[in-house]
Amino acid sequence: MRRITITIIFTLLLTKTFVFGQSAKEQLSIANSAKLASRNFYDEITFSEKLGYFTIQVKIDYSSYEYIFDTGGYNTVTSKIMENANLLSLMEVEVGSSNKIKSKIKLSKVPLLQIGKAQFENVGVFNFDFSFSPVINCYTNGGLIGKSVIREAVWQIDYRKSVIRVSDNLANMPNLDKSEKIKIELDKTLNPFLKLMINGKQERFMLDFGYGGLISLTEKTASSIKPTNILTIEGEGNISANGIVREKTYVTLLKNLKIGxxxxxxxxxxxxKSNNYNLIGSELTKYFIVTLNFKDEELILTPYSDTENDFETFGFNINLDGSKIYVSKLFNGLNAQKVGLLLNDEIININGRHLSELTLCDSYFNLNNILRTEKEISLRIKRGEEQKEFRIVKQKPF
Known part of the structure; x- marks a missing residue:
């Protein structure tokens, strides 16, 4: 089962609509603000992996929250955190997400933010509650720890040990003996970019751990590499912080991907169609121990000795709203569609277990885990007033 895609990067839109007369440059200055206050430290922080996203504990004003570690996102806080920490609204700005949906939100600063032994001062944050994408609240009750904080320290993601190491000094990091340094470039919004070779063609990619897969392409890039085997997915497109667009998504098999x-x-x-950037996501950490040294504009990769298996899927993806879990994406021509599953079917039972036995979020993660690990499932759905049951076998579409 393909992990769902929650592309939760923000693009700051430098519009002419300001609050308190701030310029676009001042907006960006606040959004990019963060300063590492800790010195001569090293720490190891356990993370939880949730369908491709890494969540860590972040302390703000003596309270701890669960945050997604996101190399391509801005830092965020919920309205509850704003209230609890007495954070002031400095201005209102318009932001967009990777799927081009826009919204206006408040921009503030956190005086002191702590992750393990690492303390950060004057951290720029967006006030975001993810109300248009309720599934994101299953992952986090805080929001995103993003690129301005990540730039200030050295971070190492060791996926197989479920550890993120952090220090103010690259020399403190282990696992660098057999590593390779890859040059990255930070744009004015601190988005990290690098160059990869796909199917023998060099392309520019954004390193975005707010994308839970390995490779996401723009239509232009996909067309340029001339893919042959293509699957079409109907239903919802990428889920962003600002909401969801309905569009077709396409999947293709890359002959080769070269990173350094x-x-x-x-x-x-x-x-x-809605993809703004080529993305390389958090699945990269399944193949390498990943060290982020943004201060020196370096991505350092230490290969693991083995790799993942071939791509397999039941042929559908799921999402949730405030009351139910439903079929959000359907792969054309694959087993789920062949047996009669339809978009928006509400899932009420899998392998004999009722989803109502757990909370909605727990059911969502439990169902995704079953789709990831099982080879065959029995699925009961509700369609209007009617209930149907399907037996679906996982397959290798390529």
């Missing part, structure tokens, strides 16, 4: 001197073969890439 390392090569990954037969990996899938997703693309759709």
């Amino acid at each position: 001197k390392s090569e990954l073969k037969n990996k899938v890439a997703y693309y759709s």
Whole structure:
């Protein structure tokens, strides 16, 4: 089962609508603000992996919250955190997400934010409650720890040990003996970009751990690499902080993906019309120990000795709203569609277990785990007033 895609990067839109007369440059200055206050430290922080997203504990004003570690996102706080920490609204700005949906939100600063032994001062944050994408609240009760904080320290994601290491000094990091340094570039909004080779063609990619897969392409890039095997997915497109667009998504098999001197073969890439950037996401950490040294504009990769299996799927994805879990995406021509599953079917039972036995979020994660690990499932759905049951076998579409 393909992990769901929650692309929760923000693009600050430098519009002419300001509060208190601030300029676009001043908006960006606040959004990018963060200063590492800790010195001569090293720490190891346990993270929870939730369908491709890494959540860590973040302390704000003596309270701890669960945050998504997101190399391509801005820092955020919920309205509850704003209230609890007495944070002031400095201005209102318009932001967009990777799927081009826009919204106006408040911009503030957190005086002191702590992750393990690392303390950060004057951290710019967006006030975001993810009310248009309720599934994101299953992952976090805080929001995103983003690129301005990540730039200030050295971070190492060791996926197989479920640890994120953090220090103010690269020399403190282990696992660098057999590593390779990849040059990255930070744009004015601190988005990190690097160059990869896909199917023998060099392309520019944004390193975005707010994307839970490996490779996501723009339509232009997908067209340029001339894919042959293409699957079409109907239903919802990428889920962003600002909401969801309905659009077709396409999946293709890459012959090869080269990152520096390392090569990954037969990996899938997703693309759709609304994608603004080529993305390389958090699945990268399944193949490498990833060290982020944004101060020196470096991505350091230490290969693991083995890799993941081939792409398999039941042929559908799921999402949730305030009351139910439903079929959000359907792969054309694959087993789920062949047996009669439809978009928006409400899932009420899987393998004999009623989803109502758990909370909505727990059911969502439990169902995704079953879709990831099982080879065959029995699924009961509700369609209007009618209930139907399907037996679906996982397959390798390529």
